[in-house]
Amino acid sequence: MKINLRFRLLNHIVKSLMYEIRHTTGNNLRELFNKASSNTYYTVLILALLPILFSGCQPNRDQKENIDERLFQHHFITRDLPGTTDWGYGCSTLADFDMDGDLDYSFSGKEGLYWFENHSIDHWERHEVGELTLRALGANSMDVDNDGWPDIVIGGYWYRNSQNPREQKFERFQYDNRIQSNIHDVMFADMDGDGRNDLVVLGEGDGLFWYKLPSHPLKDENWERHTVTLDVLVKNDRIHGGIAPNGIGDLDGDNDNDLVLPDRWLENQENGTKWVKHALPFGKRGPFGLSSRNWIIDLDNDGDNDIVMADCDQQASRIAWLENNGGAIPAFTARFLPMSAPGIRGSFHSLFVGDLDNDGDIDILTCDQEDDSLPTEGAPPRWYVWENISTTSYPEFVEKVILNNKIGGHDALVGDVDGDGDLDIVSKVWNLWPESGNNGIEHGDILENRLINQPE
Numbered sequence: 001m002k003i004n005l006r007f008r009l010l011n012h013i014v015k016s017l018m019y020e021i022r023h024t025t026g027n028n029l030r031e032l033f034n035k036a037s038s039n040t041y042y043t044v045l046i047l048a049l050l051p052i053l054f055s056g057c058q059p060n061r062d063q064k065e066n067i068d069e070r071l072f073q074h075h076f077i078t079r080d081l082p083g084t085t086d087w088g089y090g091c092s093t094l095a096d097f098d099m100d101g102d103l104d105y106s107f108s109g110k111e112g113l114y115w116f117e118n119h120s121i122d123h124w125e126r127h128e129v130g131e132l133t134l135r136a137l138g139a140n141s142m143d144v145d146n147d148g149w150p151d152i153v154i155g156g157y158w159y160r161n162s163q164n165p166r167e168q169k170f171e172r173f174q175y176d177n178r179i180q181s182n183i184h185d186v187m188f189a190d191m192d193g194d195g196r197n198d199l200v201v202l203g204e205g206d207g208l209f210w211y212k213l214p215s216h217p218l219k220d221e222n223w224e225r226h227t228v229t230l231d232v233l234v235k236n237d238r239i240h241g242g243i244a245p246n247g248i249g250d251l252d253g254d255n256d257n258d259l260v261l262p263d264r265w266l267e268n269q270e271n272g273t274k275w276v277k278h279a280l281p282f283g284k285r286g287p288f289g290l291s292s293r294n295w296i297i298d299l300d301n302d303g304d305n306d307i308v309m310a311d312c313d314q315q316a317s318r319i320a321w322l323e324n325n326g327g328a329i330p331a332f333t334a335r336f337l338p339m340s341a342p343g344i345r346g347s348f349h350s351l352f353v354g355d356l357d358n359d360g361d362i363d364i365l366t367c368d369q370e371d372d373s374l375p376t377e378g379a380p381p382r383w384y385v386w387e388n389i390s391t392t393s394y395p396e397f398v399e400k401v402i403l404n405n406k407i408g409g410h411d412a413l414v415g416d417v418d419g420d421g422d423l424d425i426v427s428k429v430w431n432l433w434p435e436s437g438n439n440g441i442e443h444g445d446i447l448e449n450r451l452i453n454q455p456e
């Protein structure tokens with residue numbers, strides 16, 4: 001029986017029985033069963049309910065595997081970026097910048113910051129956001145000034161959407177003039193528990209900070225800054241990346257947002273003003289120190305948050321989920337995801353955790369980046385999904401290569417870009433790779449999910 005039909009039937013039966021229980025005089029089940037014995041309808045209902053109850057309450061998932069190379073179709077968003085190639089492309093965000101109802105994509109190169117207007121899956125128009133003041137890799141979009149239009153935060157600056165972004169560049173404001181180096185991760189999360197999102201940034205040259213967003217941000221002014229830790233600095237533990245794309249969440253069940261770095265989690269105490277370090281069994285060091293992509297989620301559906309972690313900025317990247325034991329100070333066990341495709345992985349600089357095949361369970365996405373300095377071995381850069389094939393609430397993953405055309409990715413982002421009800425993936429090159437599937441030229445990309453509206 002199809003899962004939806006089964007749940008609809010179960011729902012109907014439970015509602016009917018609850019109604020009967022509530023309206024049975026004497027409030028006892030004996031009367032209900034007496035009624036059942038004299039009423040064919042309720043006998044059928046109860047008999048139908050028994051096997052469902054005895055089969056356990058786990059959804060009996062369709063065991064068919066849905067994800068393979070045919071599910072996603074690659075298109076270029078751009079394949080003629082201007083300018084030089086020795087800098088790398090960063091600052092990815094996915095938001096509806098022109099407020100026309102579809103998701104647009106932004107990223108930067110050395111020459112500046114662009115947003116790509118979504119006309120259709122094969123037609124994207126490049127617009128300028130503005131200039132960068134220094135090399136920047138991390139970015140995120142949020143409505144900073146509360147005018148309803150998504151803005152972009154990069155480094156120590158935020159770029160205000162002009163409200164006419166097709167015609168007019170964004171206006172740049174500086175929120176921290178002390179930041180003098182690349183900020184690798186930019187996140188928005190409520191750190192002090194007042195119900196409003198704060199800005200959280202990580203850069204190995206500056207530190208890990210959170211900022212309260214001011215109510216009148218339209219000026220160059222240092223925002224109220226709280227230091228989470230300076231352990232990330234190059235001269236200390238050198239932590240290059242960690243909190244992106246979803247490494248902030250409640251790990252100890254006390255309803256405040258904690259934070260994940262490659263080899264540790266930091267416990268939020270006293271509304272984001274005190275942070276206590278606890279070890280995690282994951283991070284390994286590469287040429288940029290410790291670096292990972294992290295995603296907090298309750299993956300095994302037992303009520304506590306687990307963590308999906310992928311190495312980045314290093315060769316032979318691994319990926320695992322870390323199971324939370326539910327303790328008051330939780331401990332985590334690393335469950336490494338299987339790698340069955342041949343070759344050694346490159347740098348996994350992307351991570352998404354969500355339902356990519358609309359079957360109700362959580363899958364995991366990453367890819368190798370195109371990068372001569374952190375190359376794959378024995379295979380070109382590829383895209384991978386660990387498809388959840390479990391039939392219970394405890395996950396079980398199998399690795400699927402979903403794209404293998406010499407196109408790598410970097411800080412890929414996921415959303416329903418073509419608005420058809422399934423999740424698509426946008427990404428871009430990291431740096432020039434002469435052997436790339438775009439003849440060695442830089443590019444932006446979309447992997448169209450063909451689950452819905454898939455051609456015959």
Ligand SMILES: [Ca+2]
Nearest residue numbers: 096098100102
């Ligand atoms: Ca749009």
Ligand SMILES: [Ca+2]
Nearest residue numbers: 250252254256
């Ligand atoms: Ca917490």
Ligand SMILES: [Ca+2]
Nearest residue numbers: 298300302304
């Ligand atoms: Ca859990």
Ligand SMILES: [Ca+2]
Nearest residue numbers: 416418420422
């Ligand atoms: Ca879609």
